[in-house]
Amino acid sequence: MKENIFISTSTSSDDETSCHSMEQNLNASQEIYSVNNVILDLLKLQSIFSNCESLIKQSQAPDFSEEIFLIETHSLCISLKNISTELETKCSQLLSSIEANRGNIISKNRSELISTDPSDNRKYNDDELRYLVDCGPNHEFLSSYPQNLQLKKKGKQCSFSSSWYKDFPYLEYSVKKDAVFCFSCRLFGAGPGAEKSQEVWSFKGISSWSKMTGSGGKMVKHFKSTAHMSSENRLLNFSQKKTNIDLMLIGGQREVDRKREQLLKLNEKIVITLLDVARFLSRQALSFQGDGNSEGNFVATIDLLRRHDPVLDQWFKDSSLRPYHVTYLHHDSQNELITLLGRAVQQAILNDIHKAQFISVTVDSTTDISNKEIYTIVIRFVKDFIAQERMISVMELNSKVGENISQSYDNALNMSGVNQGVQACLNKHLNRTILYIPCGVHSTNLVVKHGSSISIEYINFFGILQELYNFFEMSAKRHSLLCKNLSETEFGILVKDLSRTRWSDRYEAVRAVYISHKQIVDTLQEISENDSVKTTRQTAENLKNK
Incomplete structure (x- = not known):
């Protein structure tokens, strides 16, 4: 039986609240019981499916018997069919019960309760009518309906039949009154074409079950009457009006969503433009x-x-219409864009590093123009058979103690030191001995540097190169004269300063003098003959003779 659940905004009495709670608990217990039955049937099905596995294994046994196998399979199919049919019936009944027990909505303008039982009919406002129209005719499906004993003795139709719903969809049954009503006449009976004789289908209800069906039956006469046709038209017009309002609301929401989507796409385009500039x-x-x-x-x-770009220009002009008047041109926004780009680049580098089988880590530090010690971390790896080097960090180094820096292969004391060097700190931190491999290029440079420093020829040779560099670079006039002479040849190179640590830089200094030797000698000759300063002429002559 369908139970009506009432919802009200007004405060109800203690008795009504108690009855209401008891009714809900009763319905809940019935639904749980039905769901438990469904679960039990599912467990039975699970057991049957496990038997299927044993039958399959049985068919692979050496002493396999076809007759026994087919008998057991046939028995299993019968059990499966019976349980499945019973499970389908229970699920259908449970779903019907859930649908039938849907509660009624709250009346917006009145504190009176809205019931879907047709015997509780009254005058409704538009909101209540919309709800009742959405609910549709009250079709009660019971296992048995009350019987009229007098009609039963006479051998006539003595009770309501749910099969009538199929032929007369607007027919309603009231459990409270054991009577039938007309859905459209009950809600929209008042109006042009209505007849007082039809009020029985709207308010009183019909409970005399004899002569209900047939060509001259009560239901056929009513549902073909002018009064019913008029109320049905009013019901359809009301439904159409409701649909139009819903469509208008949906259309308005769609327009809001469309404008919001356009705004999101525009903002996305602007942010991409700002990122491109950054x-x-x-x-x-x-x-x-x-x-x-x-x-x-x-x-x-x-x-x-x-x-x-007019779109970009208009976006900035409309900044006053946006919350907080944002334009993303403030220096904080610029820094945020730089940070986002930096994270994206760093993540791309890390992705390549994670894919590489072998990597090497190099850490070095140097003093910048502001006298701050800046250290860098560089990762070297192979991608698509090409060696790649990526700098992943540049930060200020407050101390050159090895415990503050990472792995490196330099020969500097802060790297190779046995006490505070990086290689020693790594051994202590990991509590194991790690093979320390000095940088081969740096080692070669140190060997050449210290080995050459004991040679008098080496000292004199590079001393002359340094004197040449100092002589030309300490005077703009002499530097300009050298550049003029070098410009007359295609391969002229200016003299280079000597590096204190890199042997490769000294090679560049030797190469510059070797290639531009003639132009350098000619420039020294010109200075020794024409310069107005005596000491300058003497220095140029001495350098030329060396």
Whole structure:
């Protein structure tokens, strides 16, 4: 039996609340019981399926008997069919019960309860009518209906039949009154074409079950009457009106969603443009922000793009319409864009490193122009058979003690030291001996440097190179004269300073003098003859003779 669940905004009495709670608990216990039955049937099916596995194994046995196998399989199929049929019936009944026990909504304008039972009919407002129309006719499906004993004695139709719903979809049955009503006449009976004689289908209900069916039966006469046709038309018009309102609401929501989607796409385009500008400036190693009141390269580049992109220009003009008037041109926003790009680049590098089978880590530090010790971490790996080097970190180093820096293969004392060097710190930190491999190139450079320093010829030779460099670079006049003579030849190279640590830099200094030897001698000759300063003429003559 269908139970009506009432919902009200008004405060009900203690008795009503108690009855209401008891009714809900009763319904809940019935539903749980039905669900438990379904679960039990599923467990039975699970057991049958496990028997299928044993039958399959049985068919592979050496003493396999076809007759026994077929008999057991046939028995299993019968059990499976019976349980499946019973399970389907229980699920259908449970779903019907859930659908039938859906509660009624709260009346928006009145504290009276809305019941779906047709015997509780009254005058409804538009909101209540919409709810009842959504619910549809009250079709009660019971296992048995109350019988009229007097009609039964006479051998006539003595009870309601749920099969009538199929032929007359607007027919309703009231459990409270054991009577039938007309759904459309009950809700929309008042109006043009209504007849007082039809009020029995709207308010009183019909409980005399004789002569209900047939060509001249009560139901056929009513549902073909003018009064019913009029109420049915009013019901359809009301439903159409409701549908139109819903469509208008849906259309309005769609328009809001469409505008929101357009705004999201526009904002996405703007952010991509800002990221592209930040990427361009970073790639070209250009500064973002200006000094003092100057706008800087970032804002200037955006202004340039705005002149050629009306959409971008309008977005910035509409900044006053947005919350907080955001434009993302503030230096904090610029720093955030730089951070995002840096993270993306670093993540791409890390992805390549994770895919590499072997990597090497190099850490080095040097003092920059502001006298800060800056250290870098460089990862070397192979990608697509090509050696790659990527710098993953650049930070200030507050101390050159090995415990503050990472792995390296340099021969510097802070790297190779047996006490505070990196290689020693790694051994202590990991509590095991790690093979220390000095940098081969750096070792070669140190050997050549210290080996050559004991040779008088080496000292004199590179001393002359340094004197040449100092002589020309300490005077703009002499430097200009040398450049003039070098420009007359295709392969002229300026003299180079000597590096204190890198042998390769000294090679470049020797190469410059070797290639430009004639132009250097000619320049020294010209200075020794024409310069107005006596000491300069003497120095040039001495260098030329060396």
